Amino acid sequence: CILCSRCVRFTQEISGTSELFVEARGYNSKIAALEDRPLDNLLAGNVADICPVGALLSTDYIHKNRIWNLDQQPSVCQDCSVGCNVDVFSRKNQIFRLTARENQDVNGYFMCDIGRYGFHRFEEIDRVVQPLMRNGETFDALDWDEAIQKTAKLIEQAKGKTARMGSPFHTNESNFLLGQMMAGILGSLPPIRGEEINYPSGFRISADRSPNLRGMTDICGEIAEDLPFELNARNICGLYILDDGVDRDLDNTWKDILARMDFVIVQSYAMTDLAKSAHIVLPGLAPFEREGTITNDQGRVQWLRPSLPIQGEAKPDWEILALVMKEMDPGKLPMQDISQVMKEMGEKFPDYKGLSFFRLGSTGISLNGRHEA
Ligand code: SF4
Ligand code: SF4
The missing domain is CATH 3.30.70.20 (Alpha-Beta Plaits)
Known part of the structure; x- marks a missing residue:
């Protein structure tokens, strides 16, 4: 010292x-x-x-690895809606530490310990790494072609009675494609909230413990305020869910809803209680594997960069949605890459027009006043 x-x-x-x-x-x-x-x-x-x-x-990191052996990837913390900028240090498929990265428009020089050590919770999760289909009390593995065909067929057979559920834990691109997938009801699971903490320096930990509620609300479409009521009123018989990936206790209302659906399709990286109740599980990517954009609660769009390789046969969530949409409408041109999704998103939602990973750079772009400008 x-x-x-x-x-x-x-x-x-x-x-x-x-x-x-x-x-x-x-x-x-x-x-x-x-x-x-x-x-x-x-x-x-x-x-x-x-x-x-x-x-x-840090006792969490000391003697774990040599810093020069680790890959360093700039990214964004996904543990609350502030969206602190971070550097993720990883090797092969393991994260060793997160440190704060300077962004004077978001977090200054610092980050909190919820985000710093939050990556450990992904180390023990029950991952979904291939498409699964329910067979009684268990699941059978499917290949991707079969899984996409069966998913599209279930939605088509429901004849407009499928509701979609967006997720504030997913990127703007995934929520956008979910919104564009079909007409009908859109909803989301109850938000996950904690304590809002404000420090004298102005640093803040948001009560909203999801990274992209603002983005989901901006670009998914109109989210039903009372989803259980809407599902009943419109005789919905199927659900397509972008799963938060967070294990949570579903209340009886949600348990009843899931039980009375003819089918539930869950896009998830983890075998959550929601995924366990599904008829088809489509394996997406975990938070540190995803690439896309997220919008923090102050309206700043930031580039979420992947730090870990994809596990098993999982696919990027935007790609799964694009495949299902293509199967439902074979005349539709296929989505080539995530930049094309961002471009289409900008055409539908002017606030998001002209965004690209290059323009977002390492500190993001504020949406405030963008449309007027
Ligand atoms: S930061 Fe604290 S522990 Fe480190 S050198 Fe300065 S005074 Fe010593
Ligand atoms: S304040 Fe929020 S975004 Fe920032 S490090 Fe903590 S949990 Fe992550």
């Missing part, structure tokens, strides 16, 4: 928690934490990033 006091100033000026101080004076000076106040606030991980000599280290 060179006693620069950056870490002390961080806890005083940024987190406002003041756990650290310089103990003693002169030759005996050292950094210490107050006895009754351990350094465990939700911004604590930043002190390891700002310590210039590595005297403060």
Whole structure:
């Protein structure tokens, strides 16, 4: 430690928690934490990033790998609607750490520990890596052609009685294609919320713990406010769901809805309770495998870049939706790549016009005032 006091100033000026101080004076000076106040606030991980000599280290990362052996990918945190800019450090198919990346329009220099260590929850999940079809209490594996054909057939047989459910955990491109897939009801699962925390420095952790509620609302289409009522009123018999991928306790209303559907198609990377209730499960990508755009709660569109390779036979979610749409309408020109989806999105929604990964760059573009300009 060179006693620069950056870490002390961080806890005083940024987190406002003041756990650290310089103990003693002169030759005996050292950094210490107050006895009754351990350094465990939700911004604590930043002190390891700002310590210039590595005297403060993250116990989560220490001795795990050499930094020069890791791939570094700029991306965006997906654990709340603030959308902090991050660098993801990974090797092969494993993430080792996340650090904050400077973006003065979003997170300044910092990130919170919910996002910093949130990637660990994907290490133990029950992944879906190939298309599955229900067979009694279990699932049979399908190849992609079969899965897409069966999905399109179920939707066609329902004759307009299929509702779609968008997800604030998915990219703008996936939600856009879901909105364009067919006419009819659109909904989403109840939002996942936590505590909103505001720090004296202006850093904020949003109560909305999804990364793209604003984007989904902007470009998916009109989301039904009372979806259970609409499903009943319009005799909906099938659901096509972009799954949040988050395990959650579904209440009895949702359990009843799922039980009375003739079919439920779930696009998911994880075997969540929702996926377990599906007739067909289409394997999409996990958060750190996805590429696309997300819009934070201040209207800033940012480039979500993939940091991990795709697992098994999973496909990008926008591509799965494009394949189902093509199967339902063979005359439709196939979507070549995600840039084409972004272009079509911009044609339908002027706020999103002219966006490209190149233009978004590493810090994104604000939608505010864009349409008028
Ligand atoms: S622990 Fe690091 S940041 Fe804190 S005073 Fe020492 S050198 Fe500076
Ligand atoms: S504030 Fe939100 S977006 Fe930023 S690091 Fe924390 S959870 Fe992630």
